Amino acid sequence: MDETEKVQILSDLVAIHTANDNEKEIAEYLQNLFSNYGIEVKMIKYSDTRYNLVAEIGNGKPVLAVSGHMDTVSAGDINQWNTDPYKLTEKSGNLYGLGAVDMKSGLAALVIAMIELHENKLPKTGTVRLLATIAEEVGEYGADQLTSQGYMDDVDALLIGEPGGYNFVYTHMGSLDIRVTSEGKTAHSSMPKSGNNAIDHLLDFLHQANKQFKNTGKSDPVMGDFIFNVTTINGGTQVNAIPGHAEAEINSRTLPEYTSDQVLTNLQKIINKLNSENDDYHLDVKVIMKLNPVKASDHSKLLNVASQVAKEHTGLDVGKYGVAGTTDAAMFLRNKPDDFAFVMFGPGNDTPHQVNEYVNKEMYLKFIDMYKDIFVKYL
Numbered sequence: 293m294d295e296t297e298k299v300q301i302l303s304d305l306v307a308i309h310t311a312n313d314n315e316k317e318i319a320e321y322l323q324n325l326f327s328n329y330g331i332e333v334k335m336i337k338y339s340d341t342r343y344n345l346v347a348e349i350g351n352g353k354p355v356l357a358v359s360g361h362m363d364t365v366s367a368g369d370i371n372q373w374n375t376d377p378y379k380l381t382e383k384s385g386n387l388y389g390l391g392a393v394d395m396k397s398g399l400a401a402l403v404i405a406m407i408e409l410h411e412n413k414l415p416k417t418g419t420v421r422l423l424a425t426i427a428e429e430v431g432e433y434g435a436d437q438l439t440s441q442g443y444m445d446d447v448d449a450l451l452i453g454e455p456g457g458y459n460f461v462y463t464h465m466g467s468l469d470i471r472v473t474s475e476g477k478t479a480h481s482s483m484p485k486s487g488n489n490a491i492d493h494l495l496d497f498l499h500q501a502n503k504q505f506k507n508t509g510k511s512d513p514v515m516g517d518f519i520f521n522v523t524t525i526n527g528g529t530q531v532n533a534i535p536g537h538a539e540a541e542i543n544s545r546t547l548p549e550y551t552s553d554q555v556l557t558n559l560q561k562i563i564n565k566l567n568s569e570n571d572d573y574h575l576d577v578k579v580i581m582k583l584n585p586v587k588a589s590d591h592s593k594l595l596n597v598a599s600q601v602a603k604e605h606t607g608l609d610v611g612k613y614g615v616a617g618t619t620d621a622a623m624f625l626r627n628k629p630d631d632f633a634f635v636m637f638g639p640g641n642d643t644p645h646q647v648n649e650y651v652n653k654e655m656y657l658k659f660i661d662m663y664k665d666i667f668v669k670y671l
């Protein structure tokens with residue numbers, strides 16, 4: 293494939309609207325593309341509009357799984373875009389568009405690398421298995437489904453093409469979303485005694501929770517400090533009524549040293565204490581989403597091969613890091629040991645989830661070549 297074709301594929305992917313839905317259209321596009329080169333795929337249905345895609349080249353063991361998600365976040369305020377978010381636009385070496393960096397370029401680079409290897413009858417041993425997922429941005433349902441259906445069972449190493457740029461991420465925090473509700477009793481605000489103020493009780497809880505969880509001292513040497521934040525709050529109906537209901541949502545970034553279950557146990561303790569000490573408190577907690585932290589080896593064969601290849605192509609000694617953000621690896625690696633071979637490595641910069649998102653064209657093209665070398669050398 294020449295450069296124009298490689299950019300055209302990315303352009304085609306950006307043109308397909310996949311903000312938290314409609315990944316079926318990308319899956320069909322990729323199915324078509326792969327079949328033009330004699331590569332068969334499996335379409336795995338999640339819902340009428342959402343399909344994951346699995347494609348393989350090569351044969352037998354070892355199995356290297358490579359993954360990219362097909363969804364994007366929403367475009368945000370269209371007026372703040374300098375270009376049409378759905379039309380890949382080149383400006384001074386950068387390609388602008390929604391999902392250009394997170395992560396349609398990473399996905400396209402994985403796909404093109406597989407096609408070009410297959411054309412050259414590579415790899416000679418082992419399998420590259422693409423797991424293209426739905427819903428990474430919200431819920432990681434695709435990675436969950438593929439893992440449940442066994443697509444990770446025989447996998448020896450996992451590479452995710454998320455937009456880290458010339459950095460290796462091999463470990464990342466988990467993410468825990470919860471909703472805390474407070475039930476009270478509505479009353480006219482001139483007669484507070486006949487009501488029960490749900491907001492006051494919720495605030496009491498949030499105050500205690502913040503005090504405890506903002507200062508846990510829990511930390512991971514690679515990933516950093518445990519993170520806890522109240523992120524939404526709602527309650528009451530009008531200014532002259534005692535609120536009968538209030539709720540808040542909280543996001544925590546969890547660590548192997550401080551897991552979601554430990555956080556939940558400690559939150560529940562605060563709630564139990566408040567409810568039992570105060571007859572009129574009715575606080576409750578519900579888990580919305582729970583993703584485990586990913587702890588992987590910092591000296592796996594995959595990482596070593598990737599370091600070597602990156603050095604050859606970029607001249608850089610690419611560093612290895614841990615980050616707070618989560619990826620589909622939280623689902624893919626849920627049954628794998630802590631020393632599993634995982635790396636996140638894909639064309640990147642600091643524009644994901646922002647207007648005027650872009651990917652550097654040269655970096656995108658370089659990743660295609662690096663992926664080809666990594667796949668073959670690893671296998």
Ligand SMILES: [Zn+2]
Pocket residue numbers: 361394395428454455
């Ligand atoms: Zn992403």
